[in-house]
Amino acid sequence: MQPLARYEKQTLFRPIGMAGQKKLANSRVCIVGSGALGSNIANLLARAGFGSLLLIDNDRVELSNLQRQMLFDETDIGKSKAQCAAAKLSLINSEISIEAFNERLSHDNFADLVKGCDLLLDATDNFATRFMINDQALKLNLPWIYSGVTASSGQSMFIQPFNTACLRCLIPDDEMVDNFPGVHNSGIIGSIVTIIASISVSMAMRFLVEKHIERDVLCFDAWELSCHRIPMERTPGCPGCRA
Amino acid sequence: MKIKVEFVGAINTGPYQKEQDFELKDKTSIRSFLETLHFDRSHLSYIQVVKNGTRSAHTETLKNGDKLELMLMVGGG
Numbered sequence A: 001m002q003p004l005a006r007y008e009k010q011t012l013f014r015p016i017g018m019a020g021q022k023k024l025a026n027s028r029v030c031i032v033g034s035g036a037l038g039s040n041i042a043n044l045l046a047r048a049g050f051g052s053l054l055l056i057d058n059d060r061v062e063l064s065n066l067q068r069q070m071l072f073d074e075t076d077i078g079k080s081k082a083q084c085a086a087a088k089l090s091l092i093n094s095e096i097s098i099e100a101f102n103e104r105l106s107h108d109n110f111a112d113l114v115k116g117c118d119l120l121l122d123a124t125d126n127f128a129t130r131f132m133i134n135d136q137a138l139k140l141n142l143p144w145i146y147s148g149v150t151a152s153s154g155q156s157m158f159i160q161p162f163n164t165a166c167l168r169c170l171i172p173d174d175e176m177v178d179n180f181p182g183v184h185n186s187g188i189i190g191s192i193v194t195i196i197a198s199i200s201v202s203m204a205m206r207f208l209v210e211k212h213i214e215r216d217v218l219c220f221d222a223w224e225l226s227c228h229r230i231p232m233e234r235t236p237g238c239p240g241c242r243a
Numbered sequence B: 001m002k003i004k005v006e007f008v009g010a011i012n013t014g015p016y017q018k019e020q021d022f023e024l025k026d027k028t029s030i031r032s033f034l035e036t037l038h039f040d041r042s043h044l045s046y047i048q049v050v051k052n053g054t055r056s057a058h059t060e061t062l063k064n065g066d067k068l069e070l071m072l073m074v075g076g077g
Helices: A009-011 A017-025 A036-048 A080-092 A128-138 A188-212 B030-036 B041-046
Strands: A028-032 A051-055 A097-100 A119-122 A145-150 A155-158 A214-219 A224-232 B003-006 B020-025 B045-053 B053-054 B067-072
Touching: A009 A017, A009 B020, A017 A188, A036 A051, A036 A080, A036 A119, A036 A145, A036 A188, A051 A080, A080 A097, A119 A128, A119 B030, A128 A145, A145 A188, A155 A188, A188 A214, A224 B053, A224 B067, B030 B041, B041 B045, B053 B067
Parallel strands: A028 A051, A028 A119, A051 A097, A119 A145, B003 B067
Antiparallel strands: A145 A155, A155 A214, A214 A224, B003 B020, B045 B053, B045 B067
Protein backbone atom coordinates (compact mmCIF):
# COMPACT_ATOMS: atom_id res chain seq x y z
CA MET A 1 0.00 0.00 0.00
CA GLN A 2 1.32 3.48 -0.84
CA PRO A 3 1.41 5.39 2.43
CA LEU A 4 0.86 8.82 0.92
CA ALA A 5 -2.11 7.72 -1.19
CA ARG A 6 -3.96 7.05 2.05
CA TYR A 7 -3.79 10.74 3.04
CA GLU A 8 -4.09 12.19 -0.46
CA LYS A 9 -7.32 14.10 0.20
CA GLN A 10 -6.20 15.29 3.63
CA THR A 11 -2.91 16.65 2.30
CA LEU A 12 -4.81 18.47 -0.45
CA PHE A 13 -6.38 20.49 2.36
CA ARG A 14 -3.98 23.43 2.31
CA PRO A 15 -3.59 24.09 6.07
CA ILE A 16 -2.34 20.50 6.47
CA GLY A 17 -0.47 19.71 3.25
CA MET A 18 2.50 17.36 3.24
CA ALA A 19 4.27 19.26 6.00
CA GLY A 20 1.29 19.00 8.33
CA GLN A 21 0.81 15.33 7.53
CA LYS A 22 4.40 14.70 8.56
CA LYS A 23 3.75 16.45 11.88
CA LEU A 24 0.72 14.24 12.47
CA ALA A 25 2.77 11.14 11.58
CA ASN A 26 5.39 12.13 14.13
CA SER A 27 2.90 12.78 16.90
CA ARG A 28 2.07 10.61 19.88
CA VAL A 29 -1.39 11.05 21.36
CA CYS A 30 -3.03 9.46 24.38
CA ILE A 31 -6.79 8.85 24.45
CA VAL A 32 -8.16 8.24 27.94
CA GLY A 33 -11.33 6.20 27.64
CA SER A 34 -12.30 3.96 24.74
CA GLY A 35 -16.07 4.27 25.05
CA ALA A 36 -18.32 6.55 23.05
CA LEU A 37 -16.07 9.59 22.72
CA GLY A 38 -12.89 7.52 22.85
CA SER A 39 -13.81 5.14 20.06
CA ASN A 40 -14.99 7.99 17.83
CA ILE A 41 -11.89 10.06 18.55
CA ALA A 42 -9.52 7.12 18.04
CA ASN A 43 -11.24 6.23 14.76
CA LEU A 44 -10.67 9.75 13.38
CA LEU A 45 -7.10 9.98 14.65
CA ALA A 46 -6.12 6.61 13.17
CA ARG A 47 -7.65 7.41 9.80
CA ALA A 48 -5.97 10.84 9.79
CA GLY A 49 -2.54 9.25 10.32
CA PHE A 50 -1.60 10.33 13.82
CA GLY A 51 1.56 8.24 14.08
CA SER A 52 1.29 6.81 17.56
CA LEU A 53 -1.89 6.26 19.56
CA LEU A 54 -2.14 5.17 23.16
CA LEU A 55 -5.54 3.86 24.30
CA ILE A 56 -6.31 3.53 28.01
CA ASP A 57 -9.52 1.98 29.37
CA ASN A 58 -10.23 -0.79 31.84
CA ASP A 59 -13.86 -1.27 30.83
CA ARG A 60 -15.45 -4.05 28.75
CA VAL A 61 -17.87 -3.81 25.82
CA GLU A 62 -21.59 -4.18 26.62
CA LEU A 63 -24.58 -4.49 24.30
CA SER A 64 -25.88 -1.06 25.33
CA ASN A 65 -22.59 0.50 24.13
CA LEU A 66 -23.14 -0.40 20.47
CA GLN A 67 -25.61 2.46 19.88
CA ARG A 68 -22.76 5.02 19.99
CA GLN A 69 -19.37 3.31 20.42
CA MET A 70 -18.41 3.10 16.78
CA LEU A 71 -15.49 0.69 16.83
CA PHE A 72 -17.37 -2.22 18.43
CA ASP A 73 -19.80 -4.87 17.19
CA GLU A 74 -21.75 -7.74 18.73
CA THR A 75 -18.77 -10.10 18.64
CA ASP A 76 -16.87 -7.73 20.97
CA ILE A 77 -19.29 -7.94 23.89
CA GLY A 78 -17.41 -8.83 27.08
CA LYS A 79 -14.00 -7.97 25.64
CA SER A 80 -11.63 -5.20 26.70
CA LYS A 81 -12.62 -1.91 25.06
CA ALA A 82 -9.05 -0.66 24.68
CA GLN A 83 -7.81 -3.90 23.17
CA CYS A 84 -10.84 -4.30 20.87
CA ALA A 85 -10.49 -0.72 19.69
CA ALA A 86 -6.78 -1.18 19.02
CA ALA A 87 -7.48 -4.34 17.00
CA LYS A 88 -10.10 -2.55 14.87
CA LEU A 89 -7.90 0.50 14.38
CA SER A 90 -4.98 -1.62 13.20
CA LEU A 91 -7.24 -3.00 10.46
CA ILE A 92 -8.11 0.57 9.47
CA ASN A 93 -4.51 1.81 9.49
CA SER A 94 -1.68 -0.70 9.80
CA GLU A 95 0.96 1.99 9.27
CA ILE A 96 0.63 3.66 12.66
CA SER A 97 1.54 2.47 16.14
CA ILE A 98 -1.37 1.64 18.45
CA GLU A 99 -0.89 0.57 22.05
CA ALA A 100 -3.74 -0.50 24.30
CA PHE A 101 -3.70 -0.54 28.11
CA ASN A 102 -6.52 -2.34 29.84
CA GLU A 103 -6.14 -0.36 33.03
CA ARG A 104 -7.46 2.68 34.82
CA LEU A 105 -5.42 5.87 34.55
CA SER A 106 -4.49 7.17 38.01
CA HIS A 107 -2.13 9.54 39.79
CA ASP A 108 0.20 6.53 40.25
CA ASN A 109 0.55 5.40 36.64
CA PHE A 110 -0.11 8.69 34.79
CA ALA A 111 3.47 9.84 34.21
CA ASP A 112 4.62 6.39 33.05
CA LEU A 113 1.70 5.80 30.71
CA VAL A 114 1.66 9.20 28.98
CA LYS A 115 5.44 9.49 28.70
CA GLY A 116 6.40 10.92 25.30
CA CYS A 117 2.88 12.05 24.42
CA ASP A 118 2.40 15.40 22.69
CA LEU A 119 -1.25 15.63 23.63
CA LEU A 120 -3.91 13.84 25.67
CA LEU A 121 -7.55 13.58 24.68
CA ASP A 122 -10.01 13.10 27.51
CA ALA A 123 -12.79 10.67 26.66
CA THR A 124 -13.61 9.68 30.21
CA ASP A 125 -17.08 9.51 31.71
CA ASN A 126 -16.53 11.26 35.05
CA PHE A 127 -15.12 14.43 36.55
CA ALA A 128 -13.00 12.66 39.17
CA THR A 129 -10.76 11.30 36.42
CA ARG A 130 -10.78 14.65 34.62
CA PHE A 131 -9.58 16.49 37.74
CA MET A 132 -6.82 13.89 38.07
CA ILE A 133 -5.87 14.45 34.40
CA ASN A 134 -5.93 18.23 34.96
CA ASP A 135 -3.64 18.04 37.97
CA GLN A 136 -1.21 15.59 36.38
CA ALA A 137 -1.17 17.53 33.08
CA LEU A 138 -0.25 20.67 35.02
CA LYS A 139 2.61 18.78 36.67
CA LEU A 140 3.91 17.47 33.35
CA ASN A 141 2.99 20.56 31.30
CA LEU A 142 1.02 18.29 28.97
CA PRO A 143 -1.69 19.87 26.78
CA TRP A 144 -5.03 18.09 26.78
CA ILE A 145 -8.53 18.39 25.42
CA TYR A 146 -11.59 18.05 27.63
CA SER A 147 -14.61 16.49 25.92
CA GLY A 148 -17.92 15.70 27.58
CA VAL A 149 -21.32 14.57 26.37
CA THR A 150 -24.68 13.95 28.02
CA ALA A 151 -28.18 13.64 26.54
CA SER A 152 -28.01 15.70 23.32
CA SER A 153 -25.35 18.18 24.50
CA GLY A 154 -21.61 18.22 24.58
CA GLN A 155 -18.59 20.42 25.13
CA SER A 156 -15.00 20.52 24.04
CA MET A 157 -12.18 22.65 25.42
CA PHE A 158 -8.44 22.83 24.77
CA ILE A 159 -6.33 23.13 27.91
CA GLN A 160 -2.68 24.10 27.74
CA PRO A 161 -1.22 24.28 31.24
CA PHE A 162 -0.40 27.78 32.43
CA ASN A 163 -1.60 29.31 29.16
CA THR A 164 -5.32 28.63 28.81
CA ALA A 165 -7.88 28.20 31.56
CA CYS A 166 -7.55 24.80 33.24
CA LEU A 167 -10.43 22.64 34.45
CA ARG A 168 -10.11 23.99 38.00
CA CYS A 169 -10.34 27.57 36.65
CA LEU A 170 -13.84 26.59 35.57
CA ILE A 171 -14.77 24.32 38.48
CA PRO A 172 -12.73 25.36 41.51
CA ASP A 173 -14.87 23.38 43.93
CA ASP A 174 -14.59 19.80 42.73
CA GLU A 175 -17.12 18.33 45.12
CA MET A 176 -18.27 15.05 43.58
CA VAL A 177 -22.01 14.61 43.39
CA ASP A 178 -23.93 11.37 43.03
CA ASN A 179 -26.90 12.56 41.01
CA PHE A 180 -25.00 14.67 38.50
CA PRO A 181 -26.58 14.53 35.04
CA GLY A 182 -24.81 11.86 32.98
CA VAL A 183 -25.38 9.12 30.47
CA HIS A 184 -26.60 6.81 33.27
CA ASN A 185 -29.56 9.06 34.18
CA SER A 186 -30.02 11.49 31.26
CA GLY A 187 -29.26 9.14 28.39
CA ILE A 188 -27.44 10.10 25.21
CA ILE A 189 -27.90 10.21 21.46
CA GLY A 190 -25.09 8.99 19.23
CA SER A 191 -24.96 12.07 17.04
CA ILE A 192 -23.69 14.36 19.80
CA VAL A 193 -20.85 11.94 20.48
CA THR A 194 -19.74 12.09 16.86
CA ILE A 195 -19.99 15.90 16.79
CA ILE A 196 -17.95 16.45 19.96
CA ALA A 197 -15.38 13.81 19.00
CA SER A 198 -14.97 15.56 15.64
CA ILE A 199 -14.51 18.97 17.24
CA SER A 200 -11.91 17.63 19.65
CA VAL A 201 -10.04 15.91 16.83
CA SER A 202 -10.06 19.15 14.80
CA MET A 203 -8.59 20.95 17.81
CA ALA A 204 -5.93 18.22 18.10
CA MET A 205 -5.02 18.37 14.40
CA ARG A 206 -4.80 22.14 14.35
CA PHE A 207 -2.67 22.19 17.48
CA LEU A 208 -0.22 19.62 16.17
CA VAL A 209 -0.06 21.10 12.66
CA GLU A 210 -0.17 24.83 13.41
CA LYS A 211 0.30 25.06 17.19
CA HIS A 212 -3.10 26.74 17.20
CA ILE A 213 -4.72 26.94 20.63
CA GLU A 214 -8.49 27.22 20.81
CA ARG A 215 -9.46 29.38 23.77
CA ASP A 216 -13.22 29.04 23.77
CA VAL A 217 -15.30 26.22 25.15
CA LEU A 218 -17.37 24.92 22.26
CA CYS A 219 -20.85 23.73 23.19
CA PHE A 220 -23.21 21.93 20.85
CA ASP A 221 -26.67 20.53 21.17
CA ALA A 222 -27.46 17.87 18.59
CA TRP A 223 -31.22 17.94 19.23
CA GLU A 224 -31.81 21.68 19.06
CA LEU A 225 -28.94 22.04 16.57
CA SER A 226 -27.55 24.98 18.51
CA CYS A 227 -23.98 25.95 19.17
CA HIS A 228 -22.27 28.33 21.57
CA ARG A 229 -18.69 29.53 21.90
CA ILE A 230 -17.87 30.60 25.41
CA PRO A 231 -14.61 32.51 25.91
CA MET A 232 -12.58 31.15 28.80
CA GLU A 233 -9.88 33.06 30.63
CA ARG A 234 -7.73 31.74 33.45
CA THR A 235 -9.29 32.43 36.83
CA PRO A 236 -7.17 34.50 39.21
CA GLY A 237 -6.40 32.40 42.26
CA CYS A 238 -7.26 29.13 40.51
CA PRO A 239 -6.42 26.25 42.89
CA GLY A 240 -5.06 24.25 39.93
CA CYS A 241 -2.93 26.46 37.70
CA ARG A 242 -2.57 29.29 40.24
CA ALA A 243 -3.18 32.04 37.69
CA MET B 1 -34.11 45.05 38.16
CA LYS B 2 -34.68 42.71 35.26
CA ILE B 3 -32.20 40.25 33.72
CA LYS B 4 -32.44 37.89 30.78
CA VAL B 5 -31.30 34.26 31.14
CA GLU B 6 -30.59 31.63 28.51
CA PHE B 7 -30.27 28.00 29.58
CA VAL B 8 -27.62 26.46 27.31
CA GLY B 9 -27.31 22.81 26.29
CA ALA B 10 -27.87 19.98 28.74
CA ILE B 11 -28.74 22.15 31.71
CA ASN B 12 -32.15 21.38 33.18
CA THR B 13 -34.49 24.32 32.53
CA GLY B 14 -36.83 23.19 35.31
CA PRO B 15 -40.06 25.21 35.25
CA TYR B 16 -38.54 27.92 33.04
CA GLN B 17 -38.42 28.64 29.33
CA LYS B 18 -35.12 28.15 27.48
CA GLU B 19 -34.91 31.96 27.48
CA GLN B 20 -36.54 33.68 30.41
CA ASP B 21 -36.64 37.10 32.06
CA PHE B 22 -36.20 37.30 35.83
CA GLU B 23 -37.06 40.15 38.19
CA LEU B 24 -34.43 40.45 40.97
CA LYS B 25 -33.56 42.71 43.86
CA ASP B 26 -30.76 45.20 43.15
CA LYS B 27 -27.21 43.99 43.81
CA THR B 28 -28.12 40.31 43.71
CA SER B 29 -25.02 38.16 43.15
CA ILE B 30 -24.89 35.45 40.50
CA ARG B 31 -24.56 32.83 43.23
CA SER B 32 -27.60 34.15 45.10
CA PHE B 33 -29.59 34.15 41.88
CA LEU B 34 -28.54 30.56 41.05
CA GLU B 35 -29.60 29.47 44.54
CA THR B 36 -33.12 30.74 43.89
CA LEU B 37 -33.44 28.47 40.85
CA HIS B 38 -34.33 24.78 40.80
CA PHE B 39 -30.80 23.40 40.71
CA ASP B 40 -29.34 20.95 43.19
CA ARG B 41 -27.00 23.09 45.33
CA SER B 42 -24.18 20.61 44.88
CA HIS B 43 -24.29 21.12 41.09
CA LEU B 44 -23.83 24.88 41.18
CA SER B 45 -20.03 24.73 40.92
CA TYR B 46 -20.41 22.96 37.58
CA ILE B 47 -22.51 25.77 36.08
CA GLN B 48 -20.56 28.21 33.94
CA VAL B 49 -22.10 31.66 33.82
CA VAL B 50 -21.53 33.97 30.88
CA LYS B 51 -22.63 37.55 31.65
CA ASN B 52 -22.96 39.84 28.66
CA GLY B 53 -20.59 37.61 26.67
CA THR B 54 -17.90 37.17 29.35
CA ARG B 55 -17.52 34.23 31.72
CA SER B 56 -18.18 35.52 35.20
CA ALA B 57 -17.45 34.35 38.70
CA HIS B 58 -20.46 33.41 40.83
CA THR B 59 -19.46 36.15 43.25
CA GLU B 60 -20.14 38.91 40.71
CA THR B 61 -23.09 41.21 41.21
CA LEU B 62 -25.86 41.53 38.65
CA LYS B 63 -27.29 44.76 37.32
CA ASN B 64 -30.39 45.71 35.40
CA GLY B 65 -30.36 44.55 31.78
CA ASP B 66 -27.69 41.83 32.23
CA LYS B 67 -27.91 38.87 29.89
CA LEU B 68 -26.78 35.54 31.36
CA GLU B 69 -26.06 32.24 29.67
CA LEU B 70 -26.02 29.25 32.04
CA MET B 71 -24.11 26.19 30.89
CA LEU B 72 -23.63 22.97 32.86
CA MET B 73 -20.31 21.22 32.32
CA VAL B 74 -21.20 17.71 31.19
CA GLY B 75 -19.43 14.62 32.37
CA GLY B 76 -20.41 11.74 30.13
CA GLY B 77 -18.05 10.20 27.64
